[in-house]
Amino acid sequence: MEHHITIRSGREELAATLHYPESGGEVTALASGERYPIVIIAHGFLGTRIGVDRLFVRAARDLSRHGYMALRFDYAGCGESTEDYGSGGLDSLIDQTRHVIDYALDIDCVDAQRLILLGHSLGGAVAVLTAARDKRVKTLVMWASVAYPFNDIVHITGKKVYEDAVQFGSSDYLGDSFQPVFFESLAKHQPFEQLRKFTGDVLLIHGTSDEVIPADYCFLYQKLFWLRPQGSCDKEVLFQADHTFSSAQAKEQVISHTRNWLLQLERSKREWNDWTI
Structure with a gap:
């Protein structure tokens, strides 16, 4: 069962879709008293909760078939949400996620x-920055994640968009207006420095044919996650997968x-809870 909903975030109204486990819809879930894990999906730069080639729709429906709730949403100024994208910078994206x-x-x-935050591209960076400050996030999944927000986004928009924003006070990119505050906020946040504050388990997935965000970031993220005193980190590098996992094979693999991985994590935790000393 899927519900289209609206989530308030300050003055913004975020369009979202909530997926209930296919074993039972909302009424069944409430009547049974059972509690389910939930995966919140954060899209990337100027993306939507649908995803390129419906990637997030497919992922959410697959998870719901395996006993998970899933919640995918549009950041402000994206998809069906209100207001402008990037007007509050990266801090606003973190606040919206919270x-x-x-x-x-x-x-x-x-x-x-059992709250899982799944982020793609810039959404991956937002996810780890959110998890670093919000202890309610228990597990992270990061798909083709941005590691250097300023450099990576300027690489996507082109340097002229950034320069025009600084020189003229705003610049146009694909019909959206970006002000200097957006780029300043990107430079302020460093996921590699913040990730050690998150103590939960992490899954990293990246494609070798990603021409937008380097696959090397996946290895750097894993190395730094491994240096934490708590929490595991696993990675999957998908051969010939691009940034949006656009081929049928890549979609099937990333999902x-x-x-x-999530199901195995659930099983492992149940088995450990069964042990007594």
């Missing part, structure tokens, strides 16, 4: 101890690897 977490944890059948 408001979505607020909404998710207000759902009666959600297990607050199945994510689902299987």
Whole structure:
């Protein structure tokens, strides 16, 4: 069962879609008293909750078939959400993500101890920055994640867009207006420096044919996650997969690897809980 909803985040209204496990819809879930893990999906730069070639729709529906709730949403100024994208910079994206977490944890059948944040591209950087400051995030999944927000986004927009914003006070990129504050906020946040504050488990997935965000970032992220005193980190590097996992094979791989890793994590934690000393 899928519900189209609106989530308030300050003055913004974020369009979102909530997926209930296929084993039971909202009424069944509430009546049974069972609590489910939830995966919140954060899209990338100027993306939408649908994803390129419906990637996030496919992922959310797959997860719902395996007992997960999934919540995918549009950041302000994207998809069907209100306001302008990037007007509050990266800080605003983090705040919006936290408001979505607020909404998710207000759902009666959600297990607050099994909240998973999945981010793609810039959404991956937002996810780790959110998790670093919000202890309600228990698990991270990062697909083709940005590592250097300023450099990576300027690489996407082109240097002239940034220079025009600084020189003229705003610049146009694909019909959206970007002000200097947006680029300043990108430079302020460093995921590699913040990730050690997150103590949960992490899955990294990246494609070898990603021409937007280097696959090398996946290895750097894993190395730094491994240096934490707590939390595991696994990675999957998908041969010939591009930035949006656009081929049928890449889609199947990124979704199945994510689902299987989450299910294995669930099994491992249940087995450890069964042990007594």
